[in-house]
Amino acid sequence: MWKEYYHAPGMYDFDYSLRRLSMDPLIRINSKERWVDVPVRLENDKVVVRVKAEGTTEKPVFSVMSDHDENQDVIFEHIRNIFQWDKDLDEVHQFFQQSELSMLFHQYQGTPIVRDFNLYDSLMKVIIHQQLNMKFAFTLSTRFVQKYGEEVDGSWFYPEPETVAKLNYEDLRELQFSQRKAEYVIDTSKKIVDGDLDLQEISKLPTEDVMKRLGKVRGIGPWTVENWLLFALGRDDLFPAADIGIQNALKKWWQMDKKPSKDDVEKKAEEWTPYRSYAALTLWRSIED
Structure with a gap:
Protein backbone atom coordinates (compact mmCIF):
# COMPACT_ATOMS: atom_id res chain seq x y z
CA MET A 1 0.00 0.00 0.00
CA TRP A 2 1.33 3.45 -0.91
CA LYS A 3 -0.17 6.84 -0.20
CA GLU A 4 0.62 10.36 -1.45
CA TYR A 5 -0.86 13.76 -0.67
CA TYR A 6 -1.58 16.70 -2.93
CA HIS A 7 -2.39 20.32 -2.01
CA ALA A 8 -4.48 22.08 -4.70
CA PRO A 9 -3.58 25.71 -5.46
CA GLY A 10 -7.06 27.24 -4.94
CA MET A 11 -10.60 26.43 -3.85
CA TYR A 12 -11.85 22.97 -4.85
CA ASP A 13 -15.29 21.61 -3.98
CA PHE A 14 -14.56 17.89 -3.91
CA ASP A 15 -17.89 17.13 -2.22
CA TYR A 16 -19.74 18.48 -5.24
CA SER A 17 -17.54 16.35 -7.51
CA LEU A 18 -18.54 13.30 -5.48
CA ARG A 19 -22.23 14.20 -5.84
CA ARG A 20 -21.84 14.51 -9.59
CA LEU A 21 -19.85 11.28 -9.87
CA SER A 22 -22.45 9.49 -7.75
CA MET A 23 -24.98 9.93 -10.58
CA ASP A 24 -23.18 7.03 -12.26
CA PRO A 25 -24.04 3.77 -10.44
CA LEU A 26 -20.85 2.16 -11.76
CA ILE A 27 -18.61 4.47 -9.71
CA ARG A 28 -17.85 3.43 -6.13
CA ILE A 29 -18.15 6.40 -3.77
CA ASN A 30 -18.50 7.13 -0.08
CA SER A 31 -19.75 10.70 0.28
CA LYS A 32 -19.65 10.62 4.08
CA GLU A 33 -16.01 9.52 4.21
CA ARG A 34 -15.33 11.65 1.11
CA TRP A 35 -13.63 9.16 -1.18
CA VAL A 36 -14.01 7.70 -4.64
CA ASP A 37 -12.38 4.59 -6.10
CA VAL A 38 -10.93 5.22 -9.57
CA PRO A 39 -10.37 2.29 -11.96
CA VAL A 40 -7.00 2.78 -13.68
CA ARG A 41 -5.74 0.80 -16.68
CA LEU A 42 -2.02 0.23 -16.79
CA GLU A 43 -0.19 -1.39 -19.68
CA ASN A 44 -0.58 -4.93 -18.34
CA ASP A 45 -2.82 -4.51 -15.34
CA LYS A 46 -6.00 -3.01 -13.94
CA VAL A 47 -5.77 -1.32 -10.54
CA VAL A 48 -8.15 0.58 -8.29
CA VAL A 49 -6.95 3.84 -6.74
CA ARG A 50 -8.71 5.54 -3.83
CA VAL A 51 -8.87 9.34 -3.90
CA LYS A 52 -9.93 10.95 -0.64
CA ALA A 53 -10.52 14.56 0.45
CA GLU A 54 -8.45 15.37 3.52
CA GLY A 55 -9.06 19.12 3.60
CA THR A 56 -11.83 21.65 2.90
CA THR A 57 -13.09 23.51 -0.17
CA GLU A 58 -11.06 26.55 0.90
CA LYS A 59 -7.93 24.53 1.77
CA PRO A 60 -8.12 21.42 -0.39
CA VAL A 61 -5.82 18.49 0.36
CA PHE A 62 -6.20 15.05 -1.21
CA SER A 63 -4.74 11.64 -0.56
CA VAL A 64 -4.14 9.08 -3.30
CA MET A 65 -3.60 5.46 -2.27
CA SER A 66 -3.35 2.04 -3.90
CA ASP A 67 -2.27 -1.53 -3.16
CA HIS A 68 -0.40 -1.53 -6.47
CA ASP A 69 3.22 -0.73 -5.59
CA GLU A 70 4.52 -0.31 -9.14
CA ASN A 71 4.11 2.66 -11.50
CA GLN A 72 3.31 5.01 -8.63
CA ASP A 73 4.35 8.12 -10.57
CA VAL A 74 2.26 7.12 -13.59
CA ILE A 75 -0.78 6.41 -11.43
CA PHE A 76 -0.46 9.65 -9.46
CA GLU A 77 -0.06 11.72 -12.64
CA HIS A 78 -3.15 10.07 -14.12
CA ILE A 79 -5.21 10.86 -11.01
CA ARG A 80 -3.93 14.44 -10.89
CA ASN A 81 -5.00 14.94 -14.52
CA ILE A 82 -8.44 13.41 -13.98
CA PHE A 83 -9.24 15.75 -11.10
CA GLN A 84 -7.33 18.67 -12.65
CA TRP A 85 -5.78 19.64 -9.34
CA ASP A 86 -3.27 21.96 -11.02
CA LYS A 87 -6.05 24.26 -12.24
CA ASP A 88 -6.29 27.31 -9.99
CA LEU A 89 -10.05 27.72 -9.58
CA ASP A 90 -9.51 31.01 -7.74
CA GLU A 91 -8.51 32.50 -11.11
CA VAL A 92 -11.74 31.22 -12.65
CA HIS A 93 -13.71 32.65 -9.75
CA GLN A 94 -12.10 36.08 -10.12
CA PHE A 95 -12.79 36.10 -13.86
CA PHE A 96 -16.51 35.55 -13.35
CA GLN A 97 -16.75 38.23 -10.66
CA GLN A 98 -16.70 40.69 -13.55
CA SER A 99 -19.58 38.92 -15.33
CA GLU A 100 -23.33 38.62 -14.93
CA LEU A 101 -22.75 35.15 -13.45
CA SER A 102 -20.85 36.60 -10.49
CA MET A 103 -23.52 35.65 -7.94
CA LEU A 104 -23.68 32.07 -9.23
CA PHE A 105 -19.91 31.71 -8.96
CA HIS A 106 -20.02 33.21 -5.49
CA GLN A 107 -22.67 30.67 -4.49
CA TYR A 108 -20.87 27.70 -6.08
CA GLN A 109 -17.21 28.44 -5.45
CA GLY A 110 -14.50 26.00 -6.45
CA THR A 111 -16.58 23.93 -8.88
CA PRO A 112 -14.02 21.77 -10.75
CA ILE A 113 -14.19 19.93 -14.04
CA VAL A 114 -13.50 16.29 -13.22
CA ARG A 115 -12.58 14.26 -16.26
CA ASP A 116 -13.96 10.83 -17.05
CA PHE A 117 -11.52 8.10 -16.09
CA ASN A 118 -10.64 6.87 -19.61
CA LEU A 119 -10.92 8.29 -23.15
CA TYR A 120 -12.56 5.22 -24.69
CA ASP A 121 -14.91 4.67 -21.76
CA SER A 122 -16.02 8.28 -21.97
CA LEU A 123 -16.75 8.06 -25.69
CA MET A 124 -18.78 4.89 -25.23
CA LYS A 125 -20.73 6.51 -22.40
CA VAL A 126 -21.62 9.67 -24.33
CA ILE A 127 -22.65 7.63 -27.40
CA ILE A 128 -24.88 5.45 -25.21
CA HIS A 129 -26.31 8.47 -23.37
CA GLN A 130 -27.08 10.66 -26.36
CA GLN A 131 -30.78 11.48 -26.84
CA LEU A 132 -31.83 9.61 -23.67
CA ASN A 133 -33.08 10.81 -20.31
CA MET A 134 -30.47 10.49 -17.59
CA LYS A 135 -32.07 7.61 -15.68
CA PHE A 136 -32.39 5.29 -18.67
CA ALA A 137 -29.00 6.41 -20.03
CA PHE A 138 -27.26 5.21 -16.88
CA THR A 139 -29.36 2.03 -16.90
CA LEU A 140 -28.05 1.22 -20.39
CA SER A 141 -24.41 2.06 -19.69
CA THR A 142 -24.53 0.02 -16.47
CA ARG A 143 -25.94 -3.01 -18.29
CA PHE A 144 -23.28 -2.64 -20.98
CA VAL A 145 -20.39 -2.49 -18.51
CA GLN A 146 -21.63 -5.20 -16.16
CA LYS A 147 -22.25 -7.55 -19.12
CA TYR A 148 -18.99 -7.02 -21.01
CA GLY A 149 -16.64 -5.22 -18.62
CA GLU A 150 -14.75 -6.43 -15.57
CA GLU A 151 -15.12 -5.86 -11.83
CA VAL A 152 -11.85 -5.43 -9.90
CA ASP A 153 -11.84 -4.86 -6.13
CA GLY A 154 -15.43 -3.61 -6.22
CA SER A 155 -14.92 -1.18 -9.11
CA TRP A 156 -16.11 -1.64 -12.68
CA PHE A 157 -13.90 -1.31 -15.74
CA TYR A 158 -15.54 -0.67 -19.11
CA PRO A 159 -14.96 -3.43 -21.68
CA GLU A 160 -11.93 -3.09 -23.93
CA PRO A 161 -12.60 -1.87 -27.49
CA GLU A 162 -11.41 -5.28 -28.77
CA THR A 163 -14.20 -6.94 -26.79
CA VAL A 164 -16.90 -4.57 -28.04
CA ALA A 165 -15.70 -4.75 -31.66
CA LYS A 166 -16.38 -8.51 -31.68
CA LEU A 167 -20.00 -8.16 -30.52
CA ASN A 168 -23.01 -8.54 -32.78
CA TYR A 169 -25.59 -5.77 -32.88
CA GLU A 170 -28.12 -8.23 -31.47
CA ASP A 171 -25.98 -8.63 -28.34
CA LEU A 172 -26.63 -5.00 -27.45
CA ARG A 173 -30.23 -5.09 -28.66
CA GLU A 174 -30.80 -7.67 -25.90
CA LEU A 175 -29.77 -4.98 -23.40
CA GLN A 176 -32.45 -2.62 -24.85
CA PHE A 177 -30.10 -0.68 -27.10
CA SER A 178 -31.74 0.68 -30.20
CA GLN A 179 -30.44 -0.77 -33.48
CA ARG A 180 -28.68 2.46 -34.37
CA LYS A 181 -27.10 2.90 -30.94
CA ALA A 182 -25.83 -0.70 -31.08
CA GLU A 183 -24.30 0.04 -34.47
CA TYR A 184 -22.66 3.27 -33.27
CA VAL A 185 -21.07 1.62 -30.22
CA ILE A 186 -19.77 -1.46 -32.06
CA ASP A 187 -18.74 0.26 -35.30
CA THR A 188 -16.86 3.02 -33.44
CA SER A 189 -15.05 0.37 -31.40
CA LYS A 190 -14.08 -1.40 -34.63
CA LYS A 191 -12.58 1.84 -35.97
CA ILE A 192 -10.51 2.17 -32.80
CA VAL A 193 -9.30 -1.44 -32.98
CA ASP A 194 -8.46 -1.11 -36.69
CA GLY A 195 -6.43 2.04 -36.02
CA ASP A 196 -8.74 4.34 -37.98
CA LEU A 197 -9.60 6.27 -34.83
CA ASP A 198 -6.79 7.05 -32.38
CA LEU A 199 -8.37 8.73 -29.35
CA GLN A 200 -5.01 9.48 -27.73
CA GLU A 201 -3.85 11.29 -30.86
CA ILE A 202 -7.17 13.11 -31.27
CA SER A 203 -7.11 14.23 -27.62
CA LYS A 204 -4.04 16.38 -28.34
CA LEU A 205 -5.66 18.32 -31.19
CA PRO A 206 -7.23 21.81 -30.93
CA THR A 207 -10.94 21.78 -30.12
CA GLU A 208 -12.12 22.59 -33.66
CA ASP A 209 -10.01 19.78 -35.12
CA VAL A 210 -11.44 17.33 -32.58
CA MET A 211 -14.93 18.41 -33.62
CA LYS A 212 -14.07 17.73 -37.29
CA ARG A 213 -12.33 14.40 -36.74
CA LEU A 214 -14.88 12.86 -34.38
CA GLY A 215 -17.78 14.48 -36.21
CA LYS A 216 -16.98 12.38 -39.30
CA VAL A 217 -17.71 9.17 -37.38
CA ARG A 218 -21.22 7.84 -37.96
CA GLY A 219 -23.38 8.34 -34.88
CA ILE A 220 -21.18 11.02 -33.30
CA GLY A 221 -22.80 14.44 -33.55
CA PRO A 222 -21.91 17.85 -32.07
CA TRP A 223 -23.51 17.12 -28.65
CA THR A 224 -21.46 13.93 -28.30
CA VAL A 225 -18.19 15.58 -29.31
CA GLU A 226 -18.80 18.56 -27.00
CA ASN A 227 -19.44 16.27 -24.05
CA TRP A 228 -16.36 14.21 -24.84
CA LEU A 229 -14.26 17.37 -25.08
CA LEU A 230 -15.60 18.61 -21.77
CA PHE A 231 -15.66 15.45 -19.68
CA ALA A 232 -13.02 13.22 -21.33
CA LEU A 233 -10.48 15.96 -22.08
CA GLY A 234 -11.47 18.56 -19.47
CA ARG A 235 -11.27 21.45 -21.94
CA ASP A 236 -11.74 24.89 -20.32
CA ASP A 237 -13.64 26.65 -23.06
CA LEU A 238 -16.54 24.46 -24.16
CA PHE A 239 -20.16 25.60 -24.04
CA PRO A 240 -22.88 23.18 -25.24
CA ALA A 241 -25.43 25.85 -26.13
CA ALA A 242 -27.93 23.30 -27.45
CA ASP A 243 -28.02 21.39 -24.16
Missing part, protein backbone atom coordinates in the same frame (compact mmCIF):
# COMPACT_ATOMS: atom_id res chain seq x y z
CA ILE A 244 -31.50 21.53 -22.61
CA GLY A 245 -30.09 21.75 -19.07
CA ILE A 246 -28.00 24.79 -20.00
CA GLN A 247 -31.00 26.44 -21.64
CA ASN A 248 -33.22 25.74 -18.62
CA ALA A 249 -30.59 27.12 -16.25
CA LEU A 250 -30.30 30.33 -18.26
CA LYS A 251 -34.09 30.60 -18.53
CA LYS A 252 -34.22 30.52 -14.74
CA TRP A 253 -31.24 32.86 -14.29
CA TRP A 254 -32.53 35.38 -16.84
CA GLN A 255 -36.12 35.02 -15.52
CA MET A 256 -37.51 34.28 -18.98
CA ASP A 257 -40.90 32.82 -19.84
CA LYS A 258 -39.38 30.34 -22.30
CA LYS A 259 -35.99 28.83 -22.95
CA PRO A 260 -33.50 31.04 -24.81
CA SER A 261 -32.52 30.03 -28.33
CA LYS A 262 -29.25 28.28 -29.09
CA ASP A 263 -28.06 31.35 -31.01
CA ASP A 264 -28.79 33.68 -28.09
CA VAL A 265 -26.99 31.35 -25.70
CA GLU A 266 -23.94 31.06 -27.97
CA LYS A 267 -23.74 34.82 -28.42
CA LYS A 268 -23.91 35.48 -24.68
CA ALA A 269 -21.42 32.72 -23.88
CA GLU A 270 -18.75 34.48 -25.96
CA GLU A 271 -18.36 36.86 -23.01
CA TRP A 272 -17.29 33.92 -20.82
CA THR A 273 -14.31 32.89 -22.94
CA PRO A 274 -11.78 31.39 -22.05
CA TYR A 275 -13.68 29.66 -19.22
CA ARG A 276 -16.98 28.74 -20.86
CA SER A 277 -16.77 25.16 -19.56
CA TYR A 278 -16.88 26.45 -15.99
CA ALA A 279 -19.88 28.60 -16.85
CA ALA A 280 -21.63 25.52 -18.24
CA LEU A 281 -20.83 23.36 -15.22
CA THR A 282 -21.91 26.06 -12.77
CA LEU A 283 -25.18 26.61 -14.66
CA TRP A 284 -25.87 22.87 -14.57
CA ARG A 285 -25.11 22.88 -10.86
CA SER A 286 -27.57 25.72 -10.27
CA ILE A 287 -30.50 23.59 -11.46
CA GLU A 288 -29.21 20.31 -9.97
CA ASP A 289 -29.48 21.94 -6.54
